[in-house]
Amino acid sequence: MPVNYVEVDEAIESDGLRMMVVSNVPSPWGEAAKGIFHIKGLDWKAVRLAYDDPTLAKWAGELSAPVAVYNDEPPRSRWSDILLLAERLQPEPSLIPSDPADRALMFGWAHEILGEEGLGWSRRLQSVEAGLAKQGGFRKPVAQYLAGKYGYDAAKGSTYGVRTRELLTALADRLKAQKAAGSAYYIGNELSALDIYSATTLALFAPLPEDICEMNPDSRAAFVSMDDETRAALDPILLEHRDRMYADVLETPLSL
Secondary structure, X not given: OOOOEOOHHHHHHOOXXXXXXXXXXXXXHHHHHHHHHHHHOOOEEEEEOOOOOHHHHHHHOOOOOOEEEEOOOOOEOOHHHHHHHHHHHOXXXXXXXXXXXXXXXXXXXXXXXXXXXXXHHHHHHHHHHHHXXXXXXXXXXXXXXXXXXXXXXXXXXXXXXXXXXXXXXXXXXXXXXXXXXXXXXXXXXXXXXXXXXXXXXXXXXXXXXXXXXXXXXXXXXXXXXXXXXXXXXXXXXXXXXXXXXXXXXXXXXXXX
């Protein structure tokens, strides 16, 4: 079912679950939250982020996305808080392992994908570094904006690519070990939120085809732009896993 987009006033005046999302770009954080809501069959309303709307900023508490709001509860913008909210609203199917050790493993790996200095964070700053140097990545005006918003440090410029490649390799190694053990998932033998986070974050390297992911052309060009070392680290098993998640549990075409 396509995402139900509403205007700001309707989102604010509504009860239930609403979420502010980025438009025209498959943001890993937003697409992961959409995917979780879809898998759980949650009814929710989407409102597109508008950076010049003070009403939206007051309601959501910030001009960033995703931000989920349920009834009159405080807004939630952290990936972990959005996941826990979804689990509370619809416990089944659970996307958090019940075993404490597997739960800790999942949240640890999830941080390495979506948390600060994780794969999404590092890849974004790697693309900022490339854009500022006019060597691919984001167009320079976009790179300059994102540099300020996300704490880009020129003195650490080369480390963003190193971190990105380390995490790609670590995730690929995890999937290979799981495959050898007979599992198609990151944790145990069942789908978890970690599988969703990995699948959506691959958009920063290889967005889905235009016919199922119609997105901003400049963003697509920035996402697919990468140096040879990063391209080599993008192991086929990561994309195979991504494609399986979209075929089996995530909704297509994407509603951006």
